[in-house]
Amino acid sequence: MSVVVPTSLADALRAVADDPDAIVLAGGTDLMVEFNEGRRRPSSIVAVHRVPELSTWHHDPVAGTLRIGAGVTYDEIERDPIARWVPALSQAARTVGSPQIRHAATIGGNVGTASPAGDGLPVLAALDAVVELTHERGVRLVPFGDFMVGPKRTVRQPGELITAVTVPVLSGYQGYTKVGVRNAMVIATASVALVVRPGAVAIALGSVGPTIIRCHDAEALVSAHADFEACRVSDDVVHEAAELVRAAARPIDDHRSTAAYRRHAVGVLAARLLRRAFQ
Amino acid sequence: MIYTLHVNGDAREVRDAAVGESLLFVLRERLGLMGSKGACEQGECGSCSVLVDGNLVCGCLVLAAGAVGQEITTIEGVAPEGSPSDVQQAFVDAGAVQCGFCTPGLIMAAHALLERSPSPTELEIREELSGNICRCTGYGRIIDAVQRVAVVRRGDA
Secondary structure (H helix, E strand, O other), rough: OOEEEEOOOOHHHHHHHHHHOOOOOOOOOOHHHOOOOOOOOOOOOEOOOOOHHHOOOOEEEOOOOOEEOOOOEHHHOOOOOOOHHHHHHHHHHHOOOOOHHHHEHHHHHHHHHHOOOOHHHHHHHHOOEEEEEEEEOOEEEEEHHHHHHEOOOOOOOOOOOEEEEEEOOOOOOOOEEEEEOOOOOOOOOEEEEEEOOOEEEOOOOOOOOOEEEEHHHHHHHHHHHHHHHOOOOOOOHHHHHHHHHHHHHOOOOOOOOHHHHHHHHHHHHHHHHHHHHHH | OOOEEEOOOEEEEOOOOOOOOOOOHHHHOOOOOOOOOOOOOOOOOOOEEEOOOOEEOOOOOOEHHHOOOOOOOOHHHHOOOOOOHHHHHHHHHOOOOOOOOOOHHHHHHHHHHHHHOOOOOHHHHHHOOOOOOOOOOOOOHHHHHHHHHHHHHHHHO
């Protein structure tokens, strides 16, 4: 029975290595709900919200990357300068919970919880983000697409701490959009992230499968037929891409929505983002 | 577990606590501070809003034992009893209180909002208070109360 609150990265890594079964708690906005409802009774917790090294970001203009510490909150990601470097991530951040939630919730927590409905995750998937996992013995870098292996399941090993996420800083259009039962403070019933690079697009879906889904068929179609110079795409290609997105989705019926609605909605959202990107 | 929290400027000892207890639970059930309200226990309603190191958060989503060493401000610490803060007084004057259950959380959120943005637009107020649910007022008078404080603090009134 213990709660450890490390105040340095070294202490945090030691605490996680010493007690590999301890629950790692970041902002608490997911885990505390489970504790409050008695769905989980923790015996030991390592609370990492006061580790200063996790709360920093580093922009490398030469490499064109942004390394975001796992403890950076969605409140900070929503705002400049991160909003300027990764607009889609900022848009996703703005849809996370309420101001109170965003003040506490961290990108590392979002990644570690690995809910298919996690708002930041489709953006990270579309950006080909890299998750940094740190153990006392060393660091390993895992592409986000390999990191999440199921609903709330990741390749993080006992003793490892999620320390950062690294994303590219790009100049093309990028966007995130989602639907839920209302506008404010809602968990996505379907979500889409779109990232446009020179000559290629990336499309990732949230809440419509056990993991975040990249739509390789739709990406190939748009990449082949869009006019990246003139920033144009035909209606036919948008419609066909939306159908390919629907085909890629693997939604389920649950308390939040039906599979049929999710499949429909995710196509609408993808078409909407494509029209915004290529107008 | 035994630990000490800093609440409204006082060091308060917490005894016999379980590992996963929320700050809201500890404030109400162990420290007798009943101002922060508990309703949804999942961060949706905002009635437990408190400041931790000046940051507006839901008390129900803060691990109490993790807040050791941090400065916690609850509605009880906003102003001395009997002399309301400007925000509290504006809520009274504007008629922004009906059943009152959401009021402590909204007062905390309104203080935090005005700290961050001294002259908020109506849209900003609606967005910044979107984490606090009120089922009585329809929000009109709450927005009015926040705007009154902004005007007075700017010295326009």
